[in-house]
Amino acid sequence: MTADLSHLDGEARRILRLNDKGCYTVPTAGLYPYQWNWDSAFAGLGFACFDVNRAWNELETLMSGQWENGMVPHILFHRPDPGYFPGADIWGTQDAAGKGAGRVASSGISQPPVAASFAWRIYQRDPETGADRLRRMFPGLMAFHRWFMAARAESGAVAITHPWEAGRDNAPDWDAAMARISPEGVAPYTRRDTGHVNPRMRPTKEDYDRYIWLVQFGRERGWDDAAIAAESPFRVADPTLTFTLMRACRDLRLAAGVLGEDCAEIDGWIARLEAGAERLWNPETGAYDSYDLRSGELAGAVSNASFLCWWGGLADRRSLPTLARILDTARFALPSFDPAHPRFDPLRYWRGPVWGVMNMMAAIGLAEQGLSAEAARIRADTAGLITENGFAEYFSPEDGTPAGGATFTWTAAIWLAWASPSAGEV
Ligand code: GLC
Numbered sequence: 001m002t003a004d005l006s007h008l009d010g011e012a013r014r015i016l017r018l019n020d021k022g023c024y025t026v027p028t029a030g031l032y033p034y035q036w037n038w039d040s041a042f043a044g045l046g047f048a049c050f051d052v053n054r055a056w057n058e059l060e061t062l063m064s065g066q067w068e069n070g071m072v073p074h075i076l077f078h079r080p081d082p083g084y085f086p087g088a089d090i091w092g093t094q095d096a097a098g099k100g101a102g103r104v105a106s107s108g109i110s111q112p113p114v115a116a117s118f119a120w121r122i123y124q125r126d127p128e129t130g131a132d133r134l135r136r137m138f139p140g141l142m143a144f145h146r147w148f149m150a151a152r153a154e155s156g157a158v159a160i161t162h163p164w165e166a167g168r169d170n171a172p173d174w175d176a177a178m179a180r181i182s183p184e185g186v187a188p189y190t191r192r193d194t195g196h197v198n199p200r201m202r203p204t205k206e207d208y209d210r211y212i213w214l215v216q217f218g219r220e221r222g223w224d225d226a227a228i229a230a231e232s233p234f235r236v237a238d239p240t241l242t243f244t245l246m247r248a249c250r251d252l253r254l255a256a257g258v259l260g261e262d263c264a265e266i267d268g269w270i271a272r273l274e275a276g277a278e279r280l281w282n283p284e285t286g287a288y289d290s291y292d293l294r295s296g297e298l299a300g301a302v303s304n305a306s307f308l309c310w311w312g313g314l315a316d317r318r319s320l321p322t323l324a325r326i327l328d329t330a331r332f333a334l335p336s337f338d339p340a341h342p343r344f345d346p347l348r349y350w351r352g353p354v355w356g357v358m359n360m361m362a363a364i365g366l367a368e369q370g371l372s373a374e375a376a377r378i379r380a381d382t383a384g385l386i387t388e389n390g391f392a393e394y395f396s397p398e399d400g401t402p403a404g405g406a407t408f409t410w411t412a413a414i415w416l417a418w419a420s421p422s423a424g425e426v
Contacts, residue, residue: 038111052125065106068100072110072140078104110165157276181213183209183210235292285306310366311365
């Protein structure tokens with residue numbers, strides 16, 4: 001007999017409402033007081049389980065921050081909040097406003113492009129009313145993907161210009177590339193994140209200095225993609241961006257189909273991304289990896305992003321033995337970094353903890369490839385973590401300790417859309 005977990009559905013809906021600022025949702029009050037790109041797309045997916053109109057609003061607000069070049073920023077600073085650093089003034093994107101920055105104050109980088117994938121899922125919840133919203137959003141989503149392909153995909157795989165762009169801020173994938181930056185000339189600053197949560201769970205000062213150095217680097221170049229691509233010491237092709245964009249292109253193609261739009265351009269992107277993903281394959285670790293475009297080296301990192309290949313739509317089973325090893329080692333799947341690696345740290349952000357959003361994408365991809373046992377394990381672990389420990393930002397893969405922020409929007413969203421028994425067999 002399965003336990004009745006319907007009270008958690010209510011709690012998840014309550015969290016989405018709690019973090020709802022009207023037409024956008026904050027990831028959690030205090031720690032993240034603005035609209036984050038991929039968090040917001042997940043929020044839309046969660047809202048779609050009980051309020052489809054609100055789900056569309058979420059994505060529409062996100063797309064309202066799109067830059068003229070198609071980029072959708074990773075943070076939209078709708079209203080100033082002194083509790084967060086680095087704010088709009090540090091990003092300095094408004095100086096680039098004349099050169100195409102959006103109408104909403106924002107950061108100068110993007111984040112994993114899951115918006116098209118979740119727009120498609122929201123549409124599927126209610127195709128009748130959704131067709132019009134999807135039609136209106138389609139050109140913006142096309143422009144967003146076109147921008148990624150033009151500005152970040154020179155190697156075929158999709159590169160980040162800042163660790164925050166991958167959404168996996170302090171992943172060990174970037175350690176070697178970050179070590180090459182000497183963060184000289186960083187203006188004095190005060191971190192705000194460590195005032196909200198335990199510093200042991202957050203990136204180190206060494207990382208933070210380099211994050212801010214990279215922000216200054218982009219600002220000094222007016223957020224000009226070509227200049228940043230040519231001059232930045234940091235440029236790493238990453239599985240999060242590569243596989244989420246690959247999936248988002250496939251979902252956008254489905255949308256194009258129902259809207260009667262031409263698919264040729266999207267087909268071209270999918271083919272380029274499939275070829276480019278091969279550059280991320282690491283035969284030594286038996287998994288997809290990050291690839292440093294400056295040094296020409298793979299990072300040697302087995303992360304939860306490594307297992308997004310199936311979400312990306314690849315019928316590739318080469319990494320299954322590595323996944324099996326990780327599932328055997330971790331009490332709770334999926335750790336964000338290989339527990340057997342000396343740099344594994346069960347509570348420090350993207351260096352070990354389990355993240356529900358990554359689990360959802362990995363498991364749906366596995367299920368689609370017919371790998372239902374692995375998919376079921378990941379889903380059951382996610383449901384167990386939330387049931388036992390609440391809607392935390394992330395969890396220890398060793399004992400489930402909840403970490404980071406609490407009452408977290410995307411954890412609530414993936415509960416409703418996927419991990420909850422009421423989400424059905426997904
Ligand atoms: C952290 C995460 C990032 C997320 C943001 C807001 O920066 O690494 O992926 O989007 O918090 O939740």
